[in-house]
Amino acid sequence: QVQLRESGPRLVSPSETLSVTCSVSGDSITTADRFWSWIRQPPGKGLEWIGFVSHSGNSHFNAALQGRVIISTDASRNEISLTLRSVTAADTAVYYCARVSDVCKNGVCWFDPWGQGSLVTVSS
């Protein structure tokens, strides 16, 4: 059974950098052509896709966030990390990591499973 678990600081100051880590069990992040994604959800609002990466280095990002976002992988720890620079209150959200479907390269991209999410609040 594949499980994902997010962790990281719950509070980040405005203009600083937000970092969240996702630990994966039951699957290897180095599986060829497999993507791993970050998605966020502001409190009481909808879902926003941030981006996804494969361990081999292929990556795709939401254009609205590209430039502030880095998604990296650590094979030794079987982890995926999200870094978001220059945060504002608008970046306050629950941050989810999720595995991407293997057929995403054919245009059919969905997310399963998801982690339980990590709430990050941006405030001074």
Added chain:
Amino acid sequence: SYVVTQPPSVSVAPGQTATISCAGDRIGSKTVQWYRQRPGQAPVVVLYDDFDRPSGTPERITGSNSGDTATLIITRVEAADEADYFCQVSDYTYLVVFGGGTKLTVL
């Protein structure tokens, strides 16, 4: 940027049929996925590739996608179906966009 629109809320009596729409320009040329999110929980995919069901999704949950509208249909609605439902669009360019979500209330 590509925009996907869902109704904010849908209400239905138990045993009736719930229909949730997901509108976007030529959405029929893309693939649509649907997620259910219960309060305090992470989303769970209930349909992918327009109408395919992952294991665990009952047959009374179906989907369609044509023209400018994709639709999630839940027949014989139960109290346990009450949740937020999100559509998510993708295509071969790695476009990924979520709809704003629809709150399904079982009366």
